[in-house]
Amino acid sequence: MAGYKYLLVNEKLLPPVYSRVVTAKALLASGEASSATKAASMAGISRSAYYKYKDGVFEYDPQNGGEVLTLFLRLKDAKGVLSAVTAELFRLNANVLSINQSVPKNGVADVSLAVYTAEMTADAQTLVDCLGSLSGVSAVNIS
Secondary structure, eight states: TTTTTOOOOGGGSSOOHHHHHHHHHHHHHHHHSHHHHHHHHTTTTTTHHHHTTTTTOOOOOOGGGGEEEEEEEEEEETTTTTHHHHHHHHHHOOOOEEEOOOOOOOTTEEEEEEEEEEESSSSSHHHHHHHHSSSEEEEEOOO
């Protein structure tokens, strides 16, 4: 949809069909509806209305308005190391969006974490320092 201009509009100002399209998309994504036809019916709109608007109507996600950091860590393959990392992120009020860990080789595993930082109580450098000081963490980098 390159070249399009997007607006953020209060849902109450729009015809109900737009909110219902968002509802139908959520029903499909969650698996509550097995098809677009079923999702449209459950949301109270026609299938044609769903298809007309599905690619142009999206629910605003406030997490997309904040900063998302990708952290790359090298962790010792030992009980509790990753748990200590996530506990430290919780302590700093960061929200972990995703975790991807490689299979450990030679006693270490590479881990990447996507972290939402809008409510975090520390800056990025403090975050790196705090995580790097944990037992079992041998490297921390931010992308």
